[in-house]
Amino acid sequence: MHPFDYIRPATPQDAVAAFANAEAGARYIAGGTTLYDLMKLDIERPPLLIDVTAIAGLGEVDIGDERLRVGALVPMSTIAADPDIGRDYPVLAESLAKAASQQLRNMATVGGNLLQRTRCMYFRNGADGAFPCNKRQPGSGCAAIDGLDRGQAVLGTSASCTAVSPGDWPVALTALDASVEIVGPAGARRMLVADLYRLPGDTPHLEFSLTPGELITGIEIPRPAAGSGSTYHKIRDRESYAFALASAAVVVQRDGDLVSRARIALGGVATRPWRATEAEDLLVGQPLTIETALAAGRAAFSTATPGHHNGFKLELGARTVADALLIAAERSRT
Amino acid sequence: MIPASFPDRARIDARDKVLGVARFSADVPVTGVLYAMMVPARIAKGTLTGLDTAAALRVPGVVRVLTEADFPAPPPVIENGPPPPPPTLEREIAYRGQPVALVVAETLEAAIEGAAAVVCTYAAAPFAALIDSEGGVREMGEEIVFGDAEATLASAAVVVEGEFLSPTQHHNPIELLATTAVWEAGRLTLHEATQGAGGTRGMTARALGIDPGVVDVKSPYVGGGFGQKGGLGQRQTALIAHASMLLGRPVKLVTPRGQIFHLATYRPLSRHRIRLGATAEGRMVAMQYDAEQEQSRHGIFPSAEYHETTSRMYGIANYLGTSADVRIDRQPPGWMRAPHPQASGFAMESMVDELAYRLGQDPVALRLANTGDVDFRTGQPFSSNHLNACLEEGARRFGWSSRTAEPGSMTADDGSLVGWGVACGSYPSMMVPAVATLRIGADGSTRYAASGHEMGQGIRTAIASVLLESLEIDPERLEILIGDTTAAPQHITAGSWGSAGAVPVAMRAAARMREAVAELLDGREIAGNLHRRLATVRRPFLEIEVSEVGPGQGQDVLQALQYGAPAVAGPAYPTFTTMSYIAHFVEVRVEPTTRRVRVPRVVSIVDCGRVISPRTAESQVRGGVVWAIGAALREATEVDPRYGGYLNNDLADYVVAVNADIGAIDVGFIDQPDPLANSAGLKGLGEVAMVGASPAIANAIFHATGRRLHELPIRIEHLL
Numbered sequence A: 001m002h003p004f005d006y007i008r009p010a011t012p013q014d015a016v017a018a019f020a021n022a023e024a025g026a027r028y029i030a031g032g033t034t035l036y037d038l039m040k041l042d043i044e045r046p047p048l049l050i051d052v053t054a055i056a057g058l059g060e061v062d063i064g065d066e067r068l069r070v071g072a073l074v075p076m077s078t079i080a081a082d083p084d085i086g087r088d089y090p091v092l093a094e095s096l097a098k099a100a101s102q103q104l105r106n107m108a109t110v111g112g113n114l115l116q117r118t119r120c121m122y123f124r125n126g127a128d129g130a131f132p133c134n135k136r137q138p139g140s141g142c143a144a145i146d147g148l149d150r151g152q153a154v155l156g157t158s159a160s161c162t163a164v165s166p167g168d169w170p171v172a173l174t175a176l177d178a179s180v181e182i183v184g185p186a187g188a189r190r191m192l193v194a195d196l197y198r199l200p201g202d203t204p205h206l207e208f209s210l211t212p213g214e215l216i217t218g219i220e221i222p223r224p225a226a227g228s229g230s231t232y233h234k235i236r237d238r239e240s241y242a243f244a245l246a247s248a249a250v251v252v253q254r255d256g257d258l259v260s261r262a263r264i265a266l267g268g269v270a271t272r273p274w275r276a277t278e279a280e281d282l283l284v285g286q287p288l289t290i291e292t293a294l295a296a297g298r299a300a301f302s303t304a305t306p307g308h309h310n311g312f313k314l315e316l317g318a319r320t321v322a323d324a325l326l327i328a329a330e331r332s333r334t
Numbered sequence B: 001m002i003p004a005s006f007p008d009r010a011r012i013d014a015r016d017k018v019l020g021v022a023r024f025s026a027d028v029p030v031t032g033v034l035y036a037m038m039v040p041a042r043i044a045k046g047t048l049t050g051l052d053t054a055a056a057l058r059v060p061g062v063v064r065v066l067t068e069a070d071f072p073a074p075p076p077v078i079e080n081g082p083p084p085p086p087p088t089l090e091r092e093i094a095y096r097g098q099p100v101a102l103v104v105a106e107t108l109e110a111a112i113e114g115a116a117a118v119v120c121t122y123a124a125a126p127f128a129a130l131i132d133s134e135g136g137v138r139e140m141g142e143e144i145v146f147g148d149a150e151a152t153l154a155s156a157a158v159v160v161e162g163e164f165l166s167p168t169q170h171h172n173p174i175e176l177l178a179t180t181a182v183w184e185a186g187r188l189t190l191h192e193a194t195q196g197a198g199g200t201r202g203m204t205a206r207a208l209g210i211d212p213g214v215v216d217v218k219s220p221y222v223g224g225g226f227g228q229k230g231g232l233g234q235r236q237t238a239l240i241a242h243a244s245m246l247l248g249r250p251v252k253l254v255t256p257r258g259q260i261f262h263l264a265t266y267r268p269l270s271r272h273r274i275r276l277g278a279t280a281e282g283r284m285v286a287m288q289y290d291a292e293q294e295q296s297r298h299g300i301f302p303s304a305e306y307h308e309t310t311s312r313m314y315g316i317a318n319y320l321g322t323s324a325d326v327r328i329d330r331q332p333p334g335w336m337r338a339p340h341p342q343a344s345g346f347a348m349e350s351m352v353d354e355l356a357y358r359l360g361q362d363p364v365a366l367r368l369a370n371t372g373d374v375d376f377r378t379g380q381p382f383s384s385n386h387l388n389a390c391l392e393e394g395a396r397r398f399g400w401s402s403r404t405a406e407p408g409s410m411t412a413d414d415g416s417l418v419g420w421g422v423a424c425g426s427y428p429s430m431m432v433p434a435v436a437t438l439r440i441g442a443d444g445s446t447r448y449a450a451s452g453h454e455m456g457q458g459i460r461t462a463i464a465s466v467l468l469e470s471l472e473i474d475p476e477r478l479e480i481l482i483g484d485t486t487a488a489p490q491h492i493t494a495g496s497w498g499s500a501g502a503v504p505v506a507m508r509a510a511a512r513m514r515e516a517v518a519e520l521l522d523g524r525e526i527a528g529n530l531h532r533r534l535a536t537v538r539r540p541f542l543e544i545e546v547s548e549v550g551p552g553q554g555q556d557v558l559q560a561l562q563y564g565a566p567a568v569a570g571p572a573y574p575t576f577t578t579m580s581y582i583a584h585f586v587e588v589r590v591e592p593t594t595r596r597v598r599v600p601r602v603v604s605i606v607d608c609g610r611v612i613s614p615r616t617a618e619s620q621v622r623g624g625v626v627w628a629i630g631a632a633l634r635e636a637t638e639v640d641p642r643y644g645g646y647l648n649n650d651l652a653d654y655v656v657a658v659n660a661d662i663g664a665i666d667v668g669f670i671d672q673p674d675p676l677a678n679s680a681g682l683k684g685l686g687e688v689a690m691v692g693a694s695p696a697i698a699n700a701i702f703h704a705t706g707r708r709l710h711e712l713p714i715r716i717e718h719l720l
């Protein structure tokens, strides 16, 4: 860990200005549950931390008829426990309730959550140069691809990187077609959550489509159509306090017994929150049975590329999607 | 005066712990303390060729960087003597994470920053990181042979056979390794998180070439030991002690968990090949068992001890046990709760389950018919063996009789497969010498000082239980000094001998005190408690000292105790063998689609002789079962053979069980005193609690799914 400067601006404009004036490598910090961790591991070495938690107006939750708006500083635990969100957006509440631990959820913000970094063990442990990692040290190589890759991605991988995008909340937001509100040096803009994440390709160190200094101020989530059912189904190595081996965020709308629209996003298996459109398309006009659900699950993994120890994620992922679809269908009305 | 059974009593230090009053070693306030941080080696093997400390010394607050040149040469190895102390700093790198330098600073932050600023250069050498890596050296251990296993197996009606694997696992107590050294006026005081204050004193003195007589070690509370804080001593202790002596100021190190994974001992990966032969009726007659384990180049964790329990649990008359170390380039493995039988028990009890299945017999009935009164390994009788009572009581509480035998035959309403499994465990019941002093004051105080370490297992509560049941003293002012070399000689507390080392001597102390009081009062009848009576006869205090040794031990072991050397008796005592026993019954549910395994309930019934402290005893068993659930279904430390070291070196990625993974755990005790093992009639408990619970889970999974899994941990991918 290295010494750093610290400031705590009161407005988004001050924060953005401070970033613009800082030397390279400055970071915003909210709950600190990702950033401090990576600083202690020497992966992140910011010369300046711009603490955004004193900025007014970023802590509100606004449940509207058409949409839900959540300020970037709202703690994960607030959304996880909100009864209205639990009723109207179960996929959202569940994605946060099943993430991390209560203590972490109390500290961590829904904005910071979007920008958490991978748990790839070679990424996290190699600050002393022991393992190559293209994400940590561009061009150095990837130790995971031929290494202990049980936790690595099977979708969206490249020859440079197979690191999983670890978050649960971004997966749920991707299924709901949510967008983020951003202010930055060039003004305000808005972007689909799905567009926030880049595929690793040859540049796995570039993870997000934000430009330096851009600050996330809020998240907007369109309300799912009346009668639709949703869930976040997460399979992990223990019942709580673990990242997903495979997860599925699912929203199902039915017309009679037949699916009129399904939205499916995958977590724990891909290098970014993964929208499984092949699976969604397959379900339209179908009844939801264990067979059609499994067929959709398998379709979601039709392009997956297993490594050495993570091949099970194809089957586990397909079954996770299937169970999620059946849970969501059970919750839906026609 | 000693009651036949002990009442339930709350943990005497529970309140202090909840309030944060109990001081663990890192909590001891020391004025003027300096903070230390180690610099770990980046390579898995080779030589440190350069160490540039200039940048580290420029970090504001850094006081000194200690390197190999600052330390005395290691002491000569004594043939057949005690194991050498852990090395200090060396240029030869034996494993990734080995400390190469120690940075000492005015603040913790400066120490951390300074450690990161030390620049090391290495000449890397080829290395072997895993049991199958090229360069590993296989070394056979002691053979355990009795009867004629080969011939008996050749003619046995049924032989089951299998190979099993238990992974590398790390202890991960919540309390980190912590040392504070205070060198003052020619004495060195070490506040150390250790299960062996006496051993720590000896090891540190030998590593630094100083007189153990000037070293005091204090470890009144340990925040979980499980073997990590015992046995071989910590490498860091002498480093910190030496730093304090060089700098003339107190120095403190709390080692980060990621470094502990690379420095501390661990449960080594082990492989177990078993052939178990039985008659057509299910009488086990012969067993051949080959065990091998990962071992460091100079490690001493004994491979032959995989046979310690497997050779004795059932009345198998013909046994051929081999064992081997595979020496590779890692830090030394060591004792971790249920050290050998966690792995060997998984192998053996899986095979016993397989035998029952093969024969179409109930696995409880098969076990009941195979336990015995004789230790075939020595030919001696067991001093007590209530394993059958454990099995019967467990089966009754669990409702075993409604189990249907065929795998996959039981399902729950939600479609989950239900599996009911059973497995037994046993563990040597050992004993160590102890010295105790007891002083009762007319002012209402009682001070008891003895050997023993409180690691959360409840040794203080057990001692208090004995003293308060047998002496009329004020419980509020009872002070129990343990883990402190200035109060009494300290034997290492491990191997489940804590109670055997602490309770009989406490009983003897109480009895001697009653005699002393009777002598003092000389027939006078005085009302009130002992304090009152002393006050009445104007005696400020009474103090007595007693000692206790194990069956067959001479008084000379008290000498060994003074040096902090291990002096362990049993389980094979001169005329009998003493083992503790347990039977675990487990229900698992395997989810129909994604195959998650859940453990909604466990029943565990224990024969640990007489129970001294019911509440902490029960808690010990729960802890053992919880850990076995973790060990069976989750825990494994990951080593990439290309790099060495441990990848999942924190509590997020080294997956232990959490609350949500644990269901009901019903614990029962047979509570029958052992007539021979010691005057208290108790047998060891802490280790046996865990033994057999992991195979009970594996057997339940077999019952649920028909899959006999040969490798721990059993994970979702094995069941899809």
Ligand SMILES: Cc1cc2nc3c(=O)[nH]c(=O)nc-3n(C[C@H](O)[C@H](O)[C@H](O)COP(=O)(O)OP(=O)(O)OC[C@H]3O[C@@H](n4cnc5c(N)ncnc54)[C@H](O)[C@@H]3O)c2cc1C
Binding pocket: A027, A028, A029, A030, A031, A032, A033, A034, A035, A036, A037, A052, A072, A076, A098, A099, A100, A101, A104, A107, A108, A109, A110, A111, A112, A113, A114, A115, A116, A166, A167, A168, A169, A214, A215, A216, A217, A241, A242, A243, A244, B652
């Ligand atoms: C042990 C552990 C287990 C975990 N388990 C899970 C899990 O199961 N599932 C899961 O989804 N997550 C899990 N997490 C991750 C956790 O959810 C994230 O660490 C947390 O959500 C990050 O939020 P934060 O506010 O603490 O972010 P910070 O650490 O403060 O920041 C994270 C990143 O976001 C940037 N940032 C923060 N706020 C903003 C903003 N408003 N605008 C622009 N940039 C910003 C920071 O610069 C930094 O790069 C776990 C974390 C830990 C430590």
